[in-house]
Amino acid sequence: MTDNAHNSHLPINPDTVPSFETMTNVATMDTSHVNKDTPPFILVDGSYYLFRTYHALPKMMTTTGQHTNAIRGTLNALLKLMRRYHPTHMAVCFDTRAPTFRHQLSADYKASRPPMDIELSQQIPYLHRLVTALGIPLLRIEGAEADDIIGTLAYRAVAEGHHVVISTGDKDMAQLVNDCVILEDSFTGKITDSQGVVDKFGINPEQMIDFLTLMGDSSDGIKGVPGIGKKTAQDLLNKYGTIDNILQNLADVKGRGAKSLAEHAGDIPLNAQLATIVTDLDIGQDWSDLQLNTDPCAHVDELRALYSELEFKNELASLDHPNHPANGQGSKGVAASQAATEAQAQIEKSLQSTKIDNIKNSKNHDKAWHTILDMPAFDSLIEQLENSAHFVIDTETTSVHWRQAELVGLSFATQAHEAYYIPLAHSLEGDALTTKQLDRDTILSRLKPILENPNIGKIGQHLKYDAHILSRYDIDLLGSIHDKPNNWAMDTMLASYVINAAITRHGMDDLARHYLQTQTISFEDVAGKGAKQVSFDQVAIDIASDYACEDADITYQLFKIFNQKLANDDNNQKLLHELEIPTAEILCQMEAEGILIKRPFLNELSKRFDEEIIVLEQRAYEVAGEEFNLASPKQLGEMLFDKLGVIGGKKTKTGQYSTGEAVLSKIDHPLVDIVLEYRSLAKLKNTYTDALDNVADPITNRVHTSYHQALTSTGRLSSTDPNLQNIPIRTATGRLIRQAFIAPEGRVILAADYSQIELRLMAHFSGDENLTRAFNEGLDIHTATAAEVLGKTVEEVTPTERRNAKAINFGLLYGMSAFGLAKQLQMSRGEAQDYINMYFNRYPSVKEYMINTRASAYDKGYVETILGRKLYTPDINNSNRMVKQAAERAAINAPLQGSAADIIKLAMIAVDKVLPKAQAKMLLQVHDELVFEVDADKAADISKLIKNAMQEVLSTTAVASGWQVDFAVPLLVETDIGSNWDEAH
DNA sequence: GCATCATCTTA
């Protein structure tokens, strides 16, 4: 049933492609002759990008009112493809308005499509000119659709020995996929190869036409067979292969599908014709014309004219950049894919760091940016702020480290394209404006009531930082989260993070580039870089003012965009305002509070470690027969495996010997024992005892970490300067470090941690009966697992069996493979696989969870946490198998780790609300644990309070914020109290 | 001076 649509209305001329048969199906072509080492032939479905970007991107307009979002979106897709593949052959194909043979075949064909918006149709001529100016062949054929042109070219390209990338998001194109033809959606980043088609549609590419024929396509007006949907079509094709075969075996076919098939068999040929992409069009074009014009000068004038007419400023600037794809990118000839990847990385890097050469010129004088240098101007700003529902505030300081930063100036914005900068402490010698600066204390005391007014919303980029700075000047931007209706109206960094945590950078410059297509003035532009960088108070006030005003202006514009996005997404709105922003306020308090450390004790430890290290070094030199750097893996590897002739040396990817703990501990050699002990002590001394002493406040002896709230891909926090989330606990010596974390006189350390929270989440998400029961009965989960899998009672489980079960339980959370488990348990891969099979046999729903999660990541491109946070999985369709598999494991882990992160953030909010602040302070968060210092005589009561708040959080705080979670197992919190963190844990 | 690698610490 894969007859090709062959119609006299089509411009078909068999003479142009004489060697090809008319029965041409790309998916079944012989591809043995195709050379994959050359760049692929790129076929772009221009119509797809036109529609997709028009509807998906925010409206953009030139000053003359010309809409440009589809032009820009499509252009970006083209540039991305050129940078990625460095193609020598490429074509962009568009539909025409003329009816096609499909319209003549069926009155319903695409009949339900509304007419094109004028704002879109206006953009088409520009786009055509742009494609041509980029030197890319443009194909439009009356009576044919872009799909048919692409089908024809794909067929021809493969016949000629090219491999092909079809750039589209149209699922119908899946019928063209084979092992040399893939689909790539440059808008979503999704790549679909043969396996991808199987994963997505449950059938092979060569069955795609039959699949569409059976199922129909309502958006195209193809009816399909009534009563046969996706699932039935899949089942039938998997069983019978083709429609022909299904019809021949109609008697065997079960269910209501059979009857419908018999009744509508007559419609099948028509539907098939409509669904089949033509592969033998007369494209009326010389094959040799489909090469990119790689002459950099050929069209540059036209390109310049277009960019300037469309007001594409960055593109215009990049035309003069040597890495613009239009600048002869293909002239270097065939690039191997490795080189292409490197080249692309370089281009991305250089594009990101494209600098504005002259700061003064960068100021856009349409914008009303003001420097406040006199009291009347300041009075008028005050009035404006007082009468605003919300405004942007941004602080400029002498340092990025909040602990040591001094306030240099403040900027404000109450609407887009207007901003104010109040310089307060600039001190550049020779800058005449410095003497005109207003008095800092006067200004701050006037601003204080406004900044502390909970009814005026504050907007900012990374407001936690500004809140820290202002608190140093006795201004409480935080308010308190219990009774503030409108404080901290928006943090644009957190908004971006809630919308997509997979983005690695949420800095203002990155957001401006991404959401506003604006290259902001970078800090390096105004303050220099490297050793020559000066602090902001040394920047001239007029330059500083532009920079600061732009920050406030951009933040306001981002606020508008995010507000719009969040208005359409109730859950993201809640995640931002009910979860992330309240968490940020609490983190701010925790960071400011800090935790007390016992400095003399740490110094004593340092000294002790140092003495032992010196002894170990000497012994190592004796064993080795010469001195070498024990801390150098390279020198150690050479010493051990080359000079001393120890066998069992493995190499790392860079070719040097691997000397990790896992390798060394298998080797029986005196030097190895020395090295392992040396490393352990050196680690503790360098990373912990010395480092903590260095960063502790010299007066209060408290350590203040910084929590990063918009960094991880799962929603977890991270901790830096110092990292207090990886303080040792496993070894006795390591725990000495923990003993240095103490509470002041009269107080104790209280630690409260969620027990097995991720496994409980696995029980919840999978609904697995056995797992749920174990938690509901309060069993030791690893023992229970071992007993279940081995068919024993819990009393019969041996320590080794429990250990293996624990490894498999952790493996589950990490998206386990037999390979990984085998490595962990030091057994063969087969044994590990047997173990996994036994496990899944007893926990079938857990297996299902893993399958379903993978499938959901493929289908939707994201997975979700318990509070509905969307965690995107961009690499899930990566063409590199290793990358793809890693993305699958991450997708399985993300809902578990991310939900645990959601829950502990809720817990922090819940606890903060009930904690008696005079008697207790929340100090640290370590993923599933909260650490407090509390009055010793109140510790028992407060402990109960905290435990209760944490355990009940899903039925209290979550519900109050509008999340309904019916959790399958109890949340268990274990608390303990001690004079130091080690005792409390 | 800066980036990358190998190693080791945590949940």
Added chain:
DNA sequence: GTAAGATGATGCG
């Protein structure tokens, strides 16, 4: 097998 950050060594400019 997931998610992080800090350190010293090494190599490049």
